[in-house]
Amino acid sequence: MQITVEKRLEVWYNIMLIDAKQLGFAELNEKIRRAGSDCLIKQCCGQRFIAAGMNGVSVTIDGIPGNALGAYLNGAEITTRGNAQDAVGDTMNAGRIVVHGNIGDAPGYAMRGGEIYVKGNAGYRAGIHMKEYKEKKPVIVIGGRAGSFLGEYQAGGLIIVLGLHTDGKPIVGNFPGAGMHGGKMVLRGSVGGIDFPGQTSVREATEDDIEEFAPFITNYCALFGCKADEILGEKFTVVTPDSKNPYKQMYVAN
Amino acid sequence: MSLNYITPEFEIKRNYDRCISCRVCERQCANEAHIYDEDSKIMLADESKCVDCQRCVSLCPTHALKIVKNECAFRENANWQSDTIKEIYKQASSGGVLLSSMGNPKPLPVYWDKMLVNASQVTNPPIDPLREPMETKVFLGKKPSRPERNADGSLKTDLPPQLELSMPVMFSAMSYGSISYNAHESLARAAAELGIYYNTGEGGLHEDFYAYGPNTIVQVASGRFGVHEGYLSAGAAIEIKMGQGAKPGIGGHLPGTKIVGDVSRTRMIPEGSDAISPAPHHDIYSIEDLRQLVYSLKEATQYKKPVIVKVAAVHNIAAIASGIARSGADIIAIDGFRGGTGAAPTRIRDNVGIPIELALAAVDQRLRDEGIRNDVSLVVGGSIRCASDVVKAIALGADACYVATAALLALGCHLCRTCQTGKCNWGIATQRPELVKRLNPNIGRERLVNLMTAWKHEIKELMGGMGINSIETLRGNRLMLRGINMTEKELEILGISHAGE
Numbered sequence: 001m002q003i004t005v006e007k008r009l010e011v012w013y014n015i016m017l018i019d020a021k022q023l024g025f026a027e028l029n030e031k032i033r034r035a036g037s038d039c040l041i042k043q044c045c046g047q048r049f050i051a052a053g054m055n056g057v058s059v060t061i062d063g064i065p066g067n068a069l070g071a072y073l074n075g076a077e078i079t080t081r082g083n084a085q086d087a088v089g090d091t092m093n094a095g096r097i098v099v100h101g102n103i104g105d106a107p108g109y110a111m112r113g114g115e116i117y118v119k120g121n122a123g124y125r126a127g128i129h130m131k132e133y134k135e136k137k138p139v140i141v142i143g144g145r146a147g148s149f150l151g152e153y154q155a156g157g158l159i160i161v162l163g164l165h166t167d168g169k170p171i172v173g174n175f176p177g178a179g180m181h182g183g184k185m186v187l188r189g190s191v192g193g194i195d196f197p198g199q200t201s202v203r204e205a206t207e208d209d210i211e212e213f214a215p216f217i218t219n220y221c222a223l224f225g226c227k228a229d230e231i232l233g234e235k236f237t238v239v240t241p242d243s244k245n246p247y248k249q250m251y252v253a254n
Numbered sequence: 255m256s257l258n259y260i261t262p263e264f265e266i267k268r269n270y271d272r273c274i275s276c277r278v279c280e281r282q283c284a285n286e287a288h289i290y291d292e293d294s295k296i297m298l299a300d301e302s303k304c305v306d307c308q309r310c311v312s313l314c315p316t317h318a319l320k321i322v323k324n325e326c327a328f329r330e331n332a333n334w335q336s337d338t339i340k341e342i343y344k345q346a347s348s349g350g351v352l353l354s355s356m357g358n359p360k361p362l363p364v365y366w367d368k369m370l371v372n373a374s375q376v377t378n379p380p381i382d383p384l385r386e387p388m389e390t391k392v393f394l395g396k397k398p399s400r401p402e403r404n405a406d407g408s409l410k411t412d413l414p415p416q417l418e419l420s421m422p423v424m425f426s427a428m429s430y431g432s433i434s435y436n437a438h439e440s441l442a443r444a445a446a447e448l449g450i451y452y453n454t455g456e457g458g459l460h461e462d463f464y465a466y467g468p469n470t471i472v473q474v475a476s477g478r479f480g481v482h483e484g485y486l487s488a489g490a491a492i493e494i495k496m497g498q499g500a501k502p503g504i505g506g507h508l509p510g511t512k513i514v515g516d517v518s519r520t521r522m523i524p525e526g527s528d529a530i531s532p533a534p535h536h537d538i539y540s541i542e543d544l545r546q547l548v549y550s551l552k553e554a555t556q557y558k559k560p561v562i563v564k565v566a567a568v569h570n571i572a573a574i575a576s577g578i579a580r581s582g583a584d585i586i587a588i589d590g591f592r593g594g595t596g597a598a599p600t601r602i603r604d605n606v607g608i609p610i611e612l613a614l615a616a617v618d619q620r621l622r623d624e625g626i627r628n629d630v631s632l633v634v635g636g637s638i639r640c641a642s643d644v645v646k647a648i649a650l651g652a653d654a655c656y657v658a659t660a661a662l663l664a665l666g667c668h669l670c671r672t673c674q675t676g677k678c679n680w681g682i683a684t685q686r687p688e689l690v691k692r693l694n695p696n697i698g699r700e701r702l703v704n705l706m707t708a709w710k711h712e713i714k715e716l717m718g719g720m721g722i723n724s725i726e727t728l729r730g731n732r733l734m735l736r737g738i739n740m741t742e743k744e745l746e747i748l749g750i751s752h753a754g755e
Binding site for chain 1: 341344345347348349350351352353354474476477478479481482483484486487507509510518519522523524526527528530532536537546549550553554555556557599600672674675
């Protein structure tokens, strides 16, 4: 008797194989919910909202997921073996998203918790309006470079950009930290020529900083197979806001 | 300190024959306008701090107090009126953007007051709501345009999710943070008792109020404060806030001084940090993008909740609403330019946006013309002040109304319009514990229930007079309205005839 790959995954590893070909996003999510176990999605082709709001499952994706991958994610784990598109982890609360490629615009918009690891580059507005409250701190690690408006309105959390890209472009685009009023941004290597807005402080990482962000770089290296010692050996720049009340002086009561 | 050019706006008139120097006024005034003079044992006042909230007047045991407009006036000038002059002084001394609270106070037209309601006379009988059943229940959500049947000929009865309202009024969005815990508790409990809904605004949902989830609309706005899976699932519906009538086109900003304790925890930002809601949603640049947010919320809640998209009434609102109706939203909420706010730049509040009456008429007509009116319900707000405003809105084409200022007035608000200071003496727009406890949520709930019960009776009486016994048959029934003191163009946009026609 022929034992199919699907059957083997399901019986031996308790992983449900879902063929996403010709499936709409609602049907695909329904299959993930019904699986009640970890899933491997094959032939993913732009379906949006994969695993939106989910917890308790691990989803691995072959192919390219569409926008808003893992929106409102509440504890589930998502691994995508290729690139991801816009709004990954929008308003994510907990869990982990791993992207073995590049990522589109606005990843981690208003993220409240959990971790996003991107092997390659990120588009515009990564980590926009990230938040934190006490021990709940979201983290985004971008292996390559980030586009303009990195950490715009950042209110909390940690954004790390490693600059492992090789195309010679700067590690971030224009206006990083515009409107930033909380949290921390960490950039590896040279930040010469990058204009940071007036309300931010830019300084070299201290030992305390390194102690805080090193574990996430170690995670990155474990996920994508690189050497943490080599990466951590480089100089790091830390960007923080000067004020958590940026508009305090702007108004007069009428 | 430089010379202050601004004379106090109000005069505190204290009748010393009645004043017993009990110091109640001093204790009640968070603005510290009343001062007790230890030497002379009499009460004095610093009128520059008075905002005319009437708290001291209401609590003075001997009725010794009166707050009146300061008669001290600039030389009369029809062009340079005193408010304009004072605003210049304020900006010249501070360099600041003028910040105001509550709705637009300018004398712009109120079209509700220019519309008159019909009544039945000889040819069709009015109905007495005291004796005959009257239906004020409405359902909000997508409706099928025509009956559909299954293969076996039976009627398809599965509808998209609906909100059921016992009367066509809901409490509109006010965040926990902009208003107090006790104000939110009053609204939540009143909504549950009345069989209607209240709205969290963009401040998250305090854990104590999850119990009122079946009567709660949870809001998702550009700052995404307090949004997570549990919050989305807790509410009966989800509202995406794109805009607000009091400040179209700009975001919100709750100052760090109000981000304390539970407000900080509910919003999930550190204490003392400003809560900034950016002007745009940074993932929405088109109707297609809006559709993406609508569907991400539907996916996260498994299509069990209707999604509302709230926009401010602005130019081209009809085209905007048409786009929203096609984005997958179940309900469109439109907020007119007289809507309230906890804080908005004065210039924006007073000059941006259009009246809700015109916006509603234009949107309803456009959706009908395009054959998509049944795809969405319409909810309108932006200064719905009384039961006749509700009836006129329904007749113009609304499914239901949002009220907020009226609800705050029921809770004790005196419209002093200084919410932005956080020193609300009535315990509503404040987070100071000693002020918050002045609003008793048991009494607050009761007063809100009283107000809405009274409106419901009045709505029934107005309907009965028209010979209509179900609010559904009033919706979009513009023949029940006539205009007075309006131009041809205004009548044309409202789609009504002039009185006498």
